[in-house]
Amino acid sequence: MSTASYTVRAWLLAADARRIAILYLVAMPLVGLAGFLGAVAVQAGILFPAGDLLEAKSYELLGAWHGCGMVLLVLLPAIPAGLGLAVLESRPAPWLALAGWCLWLVAGAVWLAGLVRGEPDLRRCAILGALSLAFTFLSLMLAVRRRQSCGPFAWSIVLSGTAWLARLATGGLEPAPVAPLALVPALGVVAEVVRDSSGGALYGRRLVPWLLGAIAASTFLPWGSRLLALELGPVLAGSLLLAVLPPAALVAALLATVLRQPPARGPALAFAWTSIGLAMISGGGFLLLASAPTNAHLAATAFESAHLHFMAGVVLAAFLAGVHHWRDVIAGRATPEAATGLAALLLFGAWNFAFFPSFVTGYLGRPWGPGALADSFGRLDTISFLGTIGLVAALAVAARDLLRSLFGHAPEPAARLAASKQCE
Amino acid sequence: MTDTARVDTLALAMTLATAGFGLLALWALRRRRPLAPRRLRVMAVAWVVAAVLVLASFALGSYLVARGAPHAEPAIEIDVVARQWMWKVQHPEGRRELNELHLPLGYPVRLRMSSEDVPHALSIPALRVKKFMFVGRETALELKTQQKGQFVLYCAARCGPHNRAMRGTVVVMDLREYLQWARGEVPGESPLEAGRRLYLNLKCENCHRPDGAGRGPALAGLIGRTVTLREGTTLTADEDYVLESIREPDAKVVAGYEPVMPSFAGQLSESQLNALLQYLKTLEGGPR
Known part of the structure; x- marks a missing residue:
């Protein structure tokens, strides 16, 4: 099939990695929108506690549905499937990627049908989503090996893919414990964007793959509410605090890169900084969840939920950074950038408005789950709800910028493959 | 031993440290002139060393707060x-x-x-x-x-x-x-008042009805009276007998009643038992 064919049939039977990536890029925001609407309902339920708007059972059901779909169908595959397939994979018939896409579609259908029926089959959805991601990772890992791609993004895909396959082998697909793995490709994208904006070489680049590997390995450590049931011995407690070191060192390498050569500014870099900013806030939350005395107070509260949502923000911002960075590869058009950093700034602000109050309410004791409906935190809940609505504005500006960047100009057949540089 | 103030201090220290690193990152992002390589190396190493030191101090702080302050009193x-x-x-x-x-x-x-x-x-x-x-x-x-x-x-x-x-x-x-x-005491309460409160709270009267028609014998005027037991023997229901019956109800059951009363051994303190006894002595035909 020729990739130049633009018929509906050609798209539906796409056996071309870049087209599969574009299908993901179109479908994922729709799934994300459904999940977002679920989250708005949950937030509204908190605004009117005592079960006025949402009964505890519906709250629990909607929350679990939101978590499963957003983590397994959006957060984890967003960067490998949406960006990886476009940037790293180039075979005309990537069957593994195609199998991943078909499984993702089925998982999405199971997820949405579950809500319509009122009885989400989250286990089936999680298994299908996990297998879909495994196929995508396998496809990408083989592509990286075949083309000998290197650079932070390619490394992050190989490392997170290996970790994901290990995760499947060891079992356990609950959304909260598997979510941190999405940080690895996200930080890979951020590192790649910073590198390309600042002269093409990362400060301490030999160390970067090791840092990404350490981050991938640390996602197997229990954290947050998983620690509550454990007797936290000195080895585990020490490992948890040490897990903060690799991302901190990676941020240091990125900052040193821009201090060595101030970068060319643009929306990709603005989203990369948003991602790093949210990562630092999320990292602060992790510190409190990893330390035994504060964990005993904060795990299983809204604080843990806030930490997880900031992690999701890191991935979303990195994803948007990647889409801007590789817009020519994705759309096949070498277009001048139409966007500014406004969307990134709006995203950072709205994300903080929406989720930072949960750090505070969690510290004050609000449980994570239906117990959250028992108490109202008045102003903080209102700020959080307005922030959630503000996210719509931020994402609308980001989407407008992206569409203008991707499709505002004439086709350019010679797309560059920025991330597939041959290793030196 | 959890100490609220220490946990708060630890949480605050972690938050401030994160904010400190955030401000440093903001400074780096705003700088538009390249930094000299030597200075850059010093800064990168300083960042990582600072992160290690901060984490080490948090590890120590977490351990100390989790262990808690030693206390002399038994818990x-x-x-x-x-x-x-x-x-x-x-x-x-x-x-x-x-x-x-x-x-x-x-x-x-x-x-x-x-x-x-x-x-x-x-x-x-x-x-x-x-x-x-x-x-x-x-x-x-x-x-x-x-x-x-x-x-x-x-x-x-x-x-x-x-x-x-x-x-x-x-x-x-x-x-x-x-x-x-x-101990079930109320500040300023006399033993008699405490006994009456216990009598009512423990719902003694549910079984020991004043008319004797309950599952246990009537308690009014019991102390000092001669009672016949199930075995046919008799004894004087003195204070010791009443206390024994509260602790071990099955030991000496009054004739005409089944041994159905639960034991209150270990559930009432000596002072509570004495207060209850004081109150039982005052019963004349039913609780007041």
């Missing part, structure tokens, strides 16, 4: 049992309560906790503590309160559809008040 041990969807508490003096947890101010307490059905997690946000409770496995939570008042307690585990209703109140009171409360 008061309180049993807490969770089940869907309530908290059952028993204090060392035998006093029981439901969905309430009375604690002494500034005195070490050890909660011995277990669950009767599914895993639960006792959370008291104001005291900065949380602990899982399992079926067939005892867990313990050591704490020391620092402030009088009433605080919320709830189950932090997703224990079932009515999890939200599994809430209660922690009442922190002075040690003296707590001990009186645990």
